[in-house]
Amino acid sequence: MKDHERPPARPVRLSLFRSLWYRSHTEARDDAEAGRSITMPVRIGAPPLLQVLRRLSIALLVLAITTLIVYADHDGYNDNSDGSVSLLDAAYYATVTLSTTGYGDITPVSDTARLINILLITPLRVLFLIILVGTTLEVLTERTRQQVRIHRWRVRTSGHIVVVGYGTKGRHAVQTLVGKGISKDQIVIVDAQRKSALAAGDDGLVSVTGDATRSETLVKAEVQNASRVIVAPQRDETAALVTLTARQLNRRATIVVAAREDENVPLLKQSGADTVVTSSSSAGRLLGVSIVSPTVAQTLENLMTLGSGLDLIERPVSRAEVGEEPRSCADLIVAVVRGKQFLDYADPRLARLQSGDRVITVSRAAPAADEQESFT
Incomplete structure (x- = not known):
């Protein structure tokens, strides 16, 4: 049986005091392995x-x-x-x-x-x-403190976002999430490279070092309790295996996958991806637009880059906007999500906004400089 087909191991959630007083051989082995693979954010101590x-x-x-x-x-x-x-x-x-x-x-x-x-x-x-x-006690208890931090994190982590791959795509995804107001405490990085995992720790993120195609690695990242998963590895076949493993561990999470080739999109969706973003075709379309109309390409780049001037945001319709025409609202509304329907600005059903609608607008937001500095 392959690793991604194995049933997920059920993590044992022990109380903090019990974990310090007594641990079985299996629990001790799991804690030791977690200490080697999980990197907690670096705490800045006093001089x-x-x-x-x-x-x-x-x-x-x-x-x-x-x-x-x-x-x-x-x-x-x-x-x-x-x-x-x-x-x-x-x-x-x-x-x-x-x-x-x-x-x-x-x-x-x-x-x-x-x-x-x-x-x-x-x-x-x-x-x-x-x-x-x-000072002597600090040296002696450093390992215990690290295990306590990891134990507390594993007990409290739920409804978080798991990002597989901390390369260029993963870094920019995290930067956008933080800029949108998501706390770093709710983001967990999984990467096979120790260097990338340490870089995530330096950026204030919890990271897990290991092969994300193996269920054991994703279990350490608490993917079974995650609400969303971003899969951004370097290769499409790796993305398919990671998506399949993540979907097996968590049937409810929203999984977004980055792919390089359009032909792999159906395979990724069959593996359990809710949304697949193709990087090569998106880059090709942007190149074509840049040749025909550089200003349009610059506008698209501004919309996709957080804090560059123009941002696409999704928000619930306000009470004052209910019953109004989309064009009469202060924000530029380009689309509306009504129930499970996606209605663009030219759709005749958008004569009036209704209660419960979610509007997609173009707005000018101040850059989150304090949040982005840690990723530069």
């Missing part, structure tokens, strides 16, 4: 000097709090040198206690002081030690 100063400040704060706690009950402590505990003695006791030095010259003698040592001083001592060895 090393700032981290050291921050930890030093927290340590001094813990020391000050401990000093105040001891001094507030200084009558419950005994100093072997003079019998009384001053503020300086309280600071000295806090220092040697938090550092676990403990010379024994100042000791709690009352029940209250000993109870405070048990309930407050001891936790503060542990916190102080954690702060001091924080």
Whole structure:
């Protein structure tokens, strides 16, 4: 049985605490494999000097709090040198206690002081030690944190968009999605090249490294819970296998596929694609238009390029537009989707707009520069 014909593996969704406390051999293997293949967005940490100063400040704060706690009950402590505990003695006791030095010259003698040592001083001592060895703990817990991040992402991911292929077509598709207001948290990249997956992580996207024609790879991308899938590999035969596998894993998702040749469109639709965009024929038509009318070609390029001046958008008809003629609306309406019918601007049934219509308009939108900078 071929890989794309295998029944999808059902992922085990464990609670976060259970995954940290106990994992079977299968779960441990899956987590290890996920850690190697799934790349999470890079988090920008504080500079090393700032981290050291921050930890030093927290340590001094813990020391000050401990000093105040001891001094507030200084009558419950005994100093072997003079019998009384001053503020300086309280600071000295806090220092040697938090550092676990403990010379024994100042000791709690009352029940209250000993109870405070048990309930407050001891936790503060542990916190102080954690702060001091924080760098070492970060190194030791880095792998655990990564597994926790991946586990939380896999549990929460649903209704997202999976983009197979992070080449030129995949990058521009993601750029358009982000420009249309879709959060990067809702986009997952799948690419066989580790370099492309790392580039997606640098762009703030979750990526999965692996062969998208295999169901195991798409399961890692949670394609079974995705709402939309974009298939944009380099070869049409790869696109057909990916589409077939994705449709087998998810019967409800909308699948859009990029193809190079028109003759492969029927095969891709039989594989489960809802929409097939042919890159070579589209480029050829644009070349022909550019020769005949360069300005028309420039207008088409503006319509297809987000933030270049003119954008094609689809939106629901507003309450004020219901009952109006399309030509009387403020936006330039070029088509209307009514139910399952697509009506262009010249269709006689478009005499009046109706409630529930979705209009396709040409509008001038401000470029989303802050969203596009990360892809440049």
